[in-house]
Amino acid sequence: MKKFIHIVSNHLLMAKYFFKFAPAYFLLHFLFCIYVSFVDMLAGTYSVQYIFNGLSDGKGFREIFIFLVFVSLAMLVRHIFGAVTAEYLSAMAATKVTAGLNKVIFEKARKMDLVYYETPKFYTDFVWAASQAEGKLGEMYGSWCVFVARLSDIIFFGGFMVATDGTLMIFAVVLLVIRLVISGLRIKKRYSMNVEIKPHERRRDYMTRVFYLADYAKEIRLSDIHKTLFERLKKTMAKIRDINDKGGKKLMVYSLIQNMSTEAVLDFFMYLYLCVKTIITKTLKFGDLASLTNAVWNFTGSANEFIRVLSELGEQSLYVDHFRNFMAYEPEIERQPGIEAPKEPSVISLKNVSFKYEGAENYSLKNINLEIKPYEKIAVVGYNGAGKSTLVKLIMRLYDVTEGEILLNGTNIKKYEAESYRKTFGSVFQDYKVFAGTVAENVEMDFVKEERRNIIEESLRKSGFSDKLSTLKKGIDTPLTREFSDEGVNLSGGEEQKIAISRIFAKNCSYVILDEPSSALDPISEYKLNETMITLSEKKTVIFISHRLSTTCMADRIIMLANGEIIEEGSHDYLMSINGKYAEMFNKQAEKYVV
């Protein structure tokens, strides 16, 4: 019972969303479904009874003709009704509901803490689940319609049967019970088969991805790796076939019992009963017999589908649980109230900071103590996976520390409002993205106000984008990428990077964070970038991560990380003089340059 209420409340929740975005369609279409079922009964069953009883009772043509006119008008109304709801309103509603629901989810998703995007388990449970909502809602609405339509069928056709001969009720109930019981068994079996098949299907889909994604194309052409993959595909498909084969045999038996007992045996007795009533007891008329055969046929079909849709509704409810979780989510970092962050560069201090990714075994950062003074230029270096990127993400409060605290100007950064705190940071990541907006929007990362346009152009100049900008007809209003329009411009990797760097210049920030922005650049561009960054950031605190140690010489202080801990710290000269890990790294890289 509890389970039943849960399923109903889940569906009501989704129905509320649907109703909110397309109320007229929502109501009218259900009415339409009921009306259709009524007309089906009227034209397909009742009219047979009326006409034949009429004919055998010797009714006149006029009377029957008027009845037929009435029925065909009812049919006509049904189709005009259908044209309005099932065609026009449904097309409009599909778009409205999809867009409306998406907007609700967007609002929620963008407030979600970054951890949820970067931890695979959370990502599938929350973000991915949410992205499926529009499709699921459409599917659910379809099921509701079927539910309403088939339920009305059962009521109308069943009602007709009972009204004509009450005993038929027994047959109807027996039929429904048999179907319900066996369907329950089938659903259980199907479900367990699906669970078994899922991982194999995932493997199959991986293969499809490998063959159609451009990323893999080169390697596949240059090697025989496809032989390995084909072999795996064969094994995977054989496993799926095996599961279907074994489970299918059981399902076949269930289905056979169900069909034999209802469609064959039960129907036989029902018809036998009807014939007895017509011929021997003569309590049924000709028209009754004809219309009842028809009604039984429809009733059986509808009952089948009704039971199928019940199981669908149950399955859909499982998805709604995910959706509920998503909607109930409350971020810990994003959009939380807090005090305004100071605008001027202040001291950032990390006290005993440790950080562990959700679900990870090891700490990514261990017991970090660091004080960054205003206007200081800090370089963070270290091996792959030493925790460099995690460190800067913590400083920008994209994650919250697991242990310890980070202070800005002596106040724990959790006390500041995240948005105002982050406004003081300008950053370029290794994996920066350019959005499908205009050049100006991409620099401003917001709507562009008229008075900001000069600043944006100035920032683009500083990052060295001017040459390219002068070739663009619409200047800073040129749309980027071809996502929205064919007039959009696709920039090269280097040009995109310059746009990303302009973001820092356009932002009136106190701290600049650079996470290997130069890795994809050629030597000359890299050199220029470093020069600009240093000269233009005089009045800012800069933290940068780089593998190219030539850049790090410019820093006031170098932090060397290994396995999540600071192992060396100091100026370049100092670190070279102690001849530790940093010196080893530097010398190895420098070796070839100093011939």
Next chain:
Amino acid sequence: MKSFKNNFYMLRLMCEATPLRVVCHIIRWIWFRAGELFYSVFMLRFIMKAIEDGKNFGYIIGLLLIMLCYSALLSLFSSWFDEWYVPKTDVTIQEYLLEKMYKKAIECDLSCYENPEFYDKYTRASSEILTRAKKTLDNFSRMVGIFVTVVSSAVVIAVWEPVVIPFIIFCGVISVLIDKKRTMMKYKCMTETTPQRRTFEYVKRTVYLQDYAKEMRLGNIFLPMLGYFNNALKRALEIIHHYYGMEAWLRAFRELFMSLGTYLAVQSFIVFRYIEQHAYNLSDVITVINAATILQRNVYSFSWNMADFIENGLYAENLKIFFDYKTKITENENGIIPQNTLHHLTLKNVSFTYEGQTKPTIKNISIDIPKGQKVAFVGHNGAGKSTLVKLIMRLYDVTEGEILLDGRNIKEYKLSDYRHSFGTVFQDFKIFAADIDENVLLYPPKNDEDRKRARKAVNESGLGDKVDSLEKGMKTQLTREFDDEGTILSGGEFQKIAVARVFAKQSHIAILDEPSSALDPISEYEMFENMMKACKDKTVIFISHRLSSAVSADMIYLLENGEVAEKGTHKELMDMGGKYAKMFEMQSKQYREGRE
């Protein structure tokens, strides 16, 4: 007509996989559709007639028993077919189609992936192939079932009332014509809203994909994105309003013919004939009227299914275009096989322009690479370095000029063997969901010798210790795609696997396209040393931004705008004091200062 051809194309593909399934599927639908006819036309008629003729009850029980047998047979068939045979053969069809698809994908030129129009068709074809194949078969069989039912109910009607047949046909044809028009409008609406739907999808991606998550949180870029979303929504609703407004009226109009035409006219005509002209028995009336109702209902279904039929046809067309694609760089079966020795590679006046572009990416390049030479390509981003190596490996064919291997045009060689004479690491290398040794060899190891070679290669690329620390060693499954227990290595470690491929391959030319970009300085240094040691006896072509690695090359080519701007050894280029020298100076300045 085109829809027919395309649908048949899809069906033919399925027939190639399992003909019996296709036949059974069609039989199933004919049987199911015609079942209604059996019950409410034939059985009912016989029973009624028996009652009219005053046959005894035993006869009627006999009839009912026939019906019982028929139903039992049908449920036997449907249980076997739906629950066991269909899921089983579905897998066979899937396997056949997927394999065909993959084989074609391998064969396609690399340039196809860079042609957005073709690629779009291909991705759609491949992402939908499994569901579409099923849909097409379902839809087609249903149409056949409907067709058979329509014809047989028309025959039943014609036996008693041939007069009404032309009338029914007339209404049916009009209905189908109107529906065709409706389908076209829906299709037009769909094509016209394509840009809007693309906008929706894009904005969705920016919200849901991890790639964009950081930037979304560090600024307000979401707001302009939402602006684009809302504008697209407004426009999409306008378009839908326009087309579906008209489409809805067409549907209402069609009903005039169907409800008033076939239902009212036919039924009252038959009732009229019975009452006024005593043309036939009551059992005849029931037969004809039920047949007319079934006929009408099936004409409706036919229209509905027609829309799906056209949609499936459009899909099949994409698939056909993909399967019929004529590969430009084909496997040259009779081609010569490159000798198993060191090679001499020559580029003569090579130019190359990407499809759809006007400016050549490579302009008139002539390079001679003698046996065993170590060559470095350096230059700005976008100077054409990666394109040049792709031309050498014949991933593209040159637009002008020629590339010679040991004095013969590379087009004369057997393609797969030619490509196998290279070992490669790309900047954007990929790791496959397979065991470590398979990932290194890029084929399943056949014998102990293969396994030893893979192991040796892994040691050389500096990953030996890591592999030893793994429980299953070389048999460790990489990535979690296939197995939740799979191992995920760090970016640097994955790169070492990619480099090990070059070591493992018994080729005489190694091509390295910035393989060390993701590595920290120590690993980079070790990797480079190892690579040079392992490739001692090979010809090596490498691309690098870090000029330190170019120093030891036998020959350095500085590319600029698709041309060779400078060439020579490190010493020669430094002495020349040109662009290379300037670049090198810039990079080394701080290292030298830092060391002092």
